[in-house]
Amino acid sequence: MTQIINLQNTPNPESVATEAVRFNSNGVTLMGTIYKPASLDGAAPAVIVTGAWTTVKEQMPGTYARELAARGFVALAFDFTGWGKSDGNRRYVEDPTVKTADILAATDYMVSRADVDSTKLSGLGICASSGYMAEAVADSPNLSKLALVAPWLHNPEIAEGIYGGAEAVAGLIAASEAAETSGEAAVLTAASTTDNTAPMFEAPYYTEIDRGLIPEYDNKFSVLTWKPWLTYDALTSADRLSKPTLMVGSTGMALPAGADAYEKRMNTQLRKLWFGDDISQFDFYDRADIVTEASDADKAMIVSTSDEAAIVSIVESVGVLADRGEFDALARLYADEFQLDYSSLNGQPAAMKTPLELMGEWSSVLPGFDRTRHALSNARVDATGDKATALADVIASHWIGDAFWQVSGHYDYELAKTEGQWKITSMTFTLEDESGSRDVFGPAIEAAATKVLPGNKKIIAERNKATVVTFFKLLEQENIPAFADLFADDGRQVNPYTGGVFPGGAQGKDALLEYWAPVPDNFDEMRFSISELLATENPNVIFVRYDGELTLKNRTGVYRNKYYSTFQFDPDGKITEYVEIFDPVVAAKGFGLLDKLQKAN
Structure with a gap:
């Protein structure tokens, strides 16, 4: 009861x-x-x-x-x-x-x-x-x-829909104006179960003696109300x-x-x-x-303390910034590395992520929807010192074309305060209900590939630049399988200026693995020094200028050259094309192939 x-x-x-x-x-x-x-x-x-x-x-x-x-x-x-x-x-x-x-x-x-x-x-x-x-x-x-x-x-527009439309509202306002002019304003019973002229006819609370119908209640309503109320x-x-x-x-x-x-x-x-x-x-x-x-x-x-208010603001901003596609701002809410757990939604175990990795994933799909709404509410915070936990309910809705998908549940957050700023260190989603179809993701991913929003351009560029840095680190480690995994399945390497001496490139992961397979057998050490790393207007195109220093096997010599390269990426952050530009004369000298180069030219 x-x-x-x-x-x-x-x-x-x-x-x-x-x-x-x-x-x-x-x-x-x-x-x-x-x-x-x-x-x-x-x-x-x-x-x-x-x-x-x-x-x-x-x-x-x-x-x-x-x-x-x-x-x-x-x-x-x-x-x-x-x-x-x-x-x-x-x-x-x-x-x-x-x-x-x-x-x-x-x-x-x-x-x-x-x-x-x-x-x-x-x-x-x-x-x-x-x-x-x-x-x-x-x-x-x-x-x-x-x-x-x-x-x-x-x-006024909403009022028209509630009070019977434009004509009905105009009539009520006219009655109010007439009463004002005449000085004889009719006073109605405000709430009643028997008088259907009451503005609150059969309304609960107001008509119940043990609730709102108390002796102090006037229970009256002047028709002078209609004009100021309906035009408000x-x-x-x-x-x-x-x-x-x-x-x-x-x-x-x-x-x-x-x-x-x-x-x-x-x-x-x-x-x-x-x-x-x-x-x-x-x-x-x-x-x-x-x-x-x-x-x-x-x-x-x-x-609420300033810390609690700041944490609530962070928690509620996650949904707002995601819906707006402001992934650069969203990334700043997270620690340099944090735990993400969506296991109740996708069955995948919790994993450590960087902000760039998560924003790369979200920016490859969310902008492709016609509209999303991640409504976080009921935020509750427990902050002690530089550590805090927060809980918030969420309803996440996604629309694309005639398709719709919605999930509801709650987020559990852990946060830490570093240099005066609260950052999310752990985020766990618990699924409670789901409606619609997950088939919305295929079309959304395709649509997102054609969109580069101002709010996520920087985050895409930073993600891709980080991949370029990883590209060279894996080469230095001579980890060719991991290096090849940075490419899309049909990704390719293009060497446009080879002098007819060096390979012109390769396409597809198998071909790339074969192309780079001789590296461990031919080099004792590889070092790459990046002097310029820039994103173009399209954040999926990265330009890099770098120096290479390669120590030949058994320390028989050192090959050095200057390189200019472009990288193109797909929406998932995989390399679709790597263009390597180098001086073939310098390369031929370094590898003892100068005679071959001269004969080829």
Whole structure:
């Protein structure tokens, strides 16, 4: 049975003290309630809590304020202008502009209190007031962080889809304007199970006596609301919001599309606590386990240390940067070598990787999709000293053409702090669910081969340059099998200037193995010194200038030459063509073949 929280049924009620307060907003006296730890001595972090439309402070704002007070905060819930016990001549009007101004007035009031740490004052908006609270946090220098619970975030376009289309919305706005002109605004019952003219007809919570239908609730709605409400754009504050934000919601809440639209416009650190479609809008108002989780997440966000915040930012950036194809930036989140474990997904054992290796793998497939979305949420961090662990839920979706593949599960991270920077040292994915088909990867890999995004050009170039360095190291080690494995199956070597004395190259791994097989028998030592290693505009084409010094077998002589070469790579980082340019006269002298060269020419 679902446990419902009310003001008589909260955890540790004896630990919370309340205080009736009043403050001024644009000449109007607003009434509020302060909830704080009963044993508070000094100043504490503080939160301003606001609720859903038409509500009063004793409903869900008071529920969350008490929960936060039990967790050590000074929390304020108050009645907006024209609602509850607050003054205001325009009664029961849901006016976003007025309510946002009230939040800013509440902010000024909280900063003035001796028991409030004004450097740690945050805002928590529930449902409709999420938009108002987001605006206030975006614009106020005194509000440092933002939490949105079951956010209802609409703009006029979204509102039309909710309220019956453009014609219906125009009619409601006209009624609002007419009431404004006449000065006789009709007041409706806000929520009802019998009156189908109520804006919230048959809505849970508001119509239930043991939940939201409390004596303090006005349960009234002025038609003057329609114009300011339906023309309101709650999404614009996302463009200027620069402060850490927590978003708590579910796929089953009233307006998940609005939350998604807001998130896409944000350019700030965002944490998410997300539930499934079995959690409704009204569950966020008073369902015990949901309110507890949301309050815990809010506390964690507000009081997180700079290290914890940095780690959450790293964890959540993994998905964002991968989706954007910004592999160069993504590589910088990882240690020089780290463990990667995707065994639950592909059956392959965990392996040590370098950032270049992983980015090379990801950049060879992810840009080929029409769209990907790696949504990481519910990040939890445990940081001690220079070591940390983190856990995050993930839903990874991939689209290409008509094909779709999605996996869900969670990531476990280990991180270490080196020279003041946190880096991922281990990343393990645990698969929990899968839908669609893995056949999407073939077309994506083919498509990725034709794309070189600005965000991954550098990482591809660095990967390929690292392979060139390995190419020469393996030659120095005379490890010809490993050297040949750097080539694609049909890769080739081309020697365009041989003077008719030296081989012109070879194609295919078998031919390359045969071409280079005499090396161990002919040389005691090989040394290559790279003087220039450059990527061209196409990062899969690398130019290298180098000197070679080869000691002939039994130390019978030393051959030296200067080389200019180009390497071409496929999307998997394999060499498809190696062009070796050298001076054949110098080579002929070094190998005692000058007479043969002169005869050939």
